[in-house]
């Protein structure tokens with residue numbers, strides 16, 4: 279996927295003016311946070327579980343090489359194969375190779391952020407494979423040539439008529455539904471995708487966790503699509519970041535108590551499946567081949583540094599559901615696979631800060647993201663880290679650079695600073711025309727288009743201090 | 749250098765620690781428990797009640813037939829409504845003999861209308877069924893047909909997920925697939941409107957029985 283994070287400002291401005299998107303975003307912020315709060319209330323042990331899982335994640339990160347080796351050995355013992363991918367290209371190549379060796383023509387794919395990260399669909403298509411996304415949201419996006427705007431609700435930016443149009447352009451008249459009711463459209467996708475599930479040669483899924491003790495992959499869905507992709511085809515390929523390992527099923531259980539509650543406010547997703555190796559000789563069903571592709575792609579560089587906590591992330595999406603910036607501009611403005619606060623930390627790591635210098639600024643520093651993060655990642659702090667790196671490397675956006683430099687020059691000359699401030703305040707008061715607030719301000723349209731700026735007081739603090747008003 | 753060595757070397761360089769294998773193996777062997785929630789604890793009657801309540805909250809239908817009632821009787825309405833073969837576990841096939849409906853044990857197909865599985869256990873804390881693949885146990889049965897039935901014995905209702913893993917560990921050779929199922933399939937991908945029956949079953953029917961531990965044969 280093309281990285282457009284450098285155009286965050288322009289994209290954000292467009293998003294703010296997009297009425298359809300704004301309606302969709304309002305529904306996220308109305309729905310998810312309330313459901314999450316209710317689910318947490320019903321589990322008094324949530325905080326203790328969060329402490330426990332956070333410690334487990336840190337323990338694994340501190341021993342990551344060993345856990346990966348143990349995991350690998352167990353996959354092999356169960357008859358599966360492990361492939362290592364240092365970067366996105368290696369992951370794509372590896373998966374294409376597995377498909378070729380299996381003589382595959384069609385692939386059914388479950389939702390996987392790691393696969394989005396490495397541009398897997400493009401790699402498979404270039405190799406002549408027919409790929410079908412099977413998660414309903416991802417399937418709709420694939421038909422539209424669109425990208426996810428949320429990590430757990432990928433098509434959140436679309437409305438029913440967008441879906442209807444996409445289906446009309448790709449489905450035979452015989453399977454079309456009679457209305458654009460969501461239930462009807464969902465049933466239509468079900469009719470079309472059944473055959474694809476049954477005929478796919480290869481099933482590709484992501485993983486929410488990899489379990490070291492047994493070499494298992496764990497994937498959760500509400501639709502059941504990942505299950506159809508891993509139990510039906512002849513070959514099952516799992517693509518997962520190296521940060522997905524947990525030691526035992528007991529640890530996996532604790533983590534699962536946090537995941538769905540934080541994501542959708544469900545107690546648990548409908549399907550949680552643990553796959554270990556290929557089908558046994560007498561099994562009634564299951565794939566003949568089981569592969570796990572372990573993806574690094576910048577993750578190992580986070581170890582041992584000030585961003586290490588990011589490797590605890592369980593991809594629940596709570597940080598974006600509670601983020602006022604995400605809520606205002608949506609996922610696409612972030613310009614790459616991972617949006618919201620977690621994306622503002624991960625994207626600079628994976629695509630380079632010079633291509634995403636605006637993202638660490640996409641924050642009001644209200645701290646909600648860190649509060650709701652089930653693995654206690656101090657997201658605002660990590661974003662601050664990137665802002666400092668951007669400044670060091672001189673890659674912060676032109677607006678920030680120009681503004682800060684002017685401010686720094688003025689700040690060193692207190693008298694001039696005060697005169698300028700008084701002048702600016704006078705101008706702003708004029709613009710406010712006595713209403714006490716501004717709906718438009720020069721050089722700050724991005725701010726005032728979506729919120730009002732209070733007009734400054736007639737006399738500033740320093741003037742009043744000097745006049746003896748203490 | 750292979751990608752394997754590259755990745756492992758990167759990790760070791762960043763971590764700057766040497767001997768850590770001991771701590772890992774110890775943890776893998778001891779498998780310490782995290783906090784087990786209060787809702788996962790209680791006597792058999794409490795857990796059974798909680799299981800039913802949580803399963804229904806997740807839109808599963810629960811049937812509790814009288815002791816000894818064969819499945820074809822409990823499921824008569826479903827059998828009447830479904831044509832073709834009924835996909836089932838080997839352990840349950842005997843119950844169908846002589847009754848209505850043709851029960852077969854095989855991998856599920858897209859055209860199948862009804863499947864009946866035996867669950868390894870039920871988890872009270874969230875009303876979750878635990879199914880495992882194996883010889884005579886097609887896991888595809890739980891996903892393809894629009895109506896899925898899972899039979900579980902009251903003696904196999906456990907409190908929490910940790911207790912469920914104990915059951916899996918005790919059942920012998922590790923199954924290729926262990927699946928937790930909580931209610932029927934659903935999606936809210938179109939306008940956040942929740943609808944049942946996305947790709948998996950539209951209906952999940954749990955038959956909670958007494959003294960009929962089908963999974964263990």
Ligand code: SF4
Pocket residue numbers: 590591592593594595596597598620647650651652653654655
């Ligand atoms: S950073 Fe925390 S809240 Fe955000 S997706 Fe990751 S785990 Fe969830």
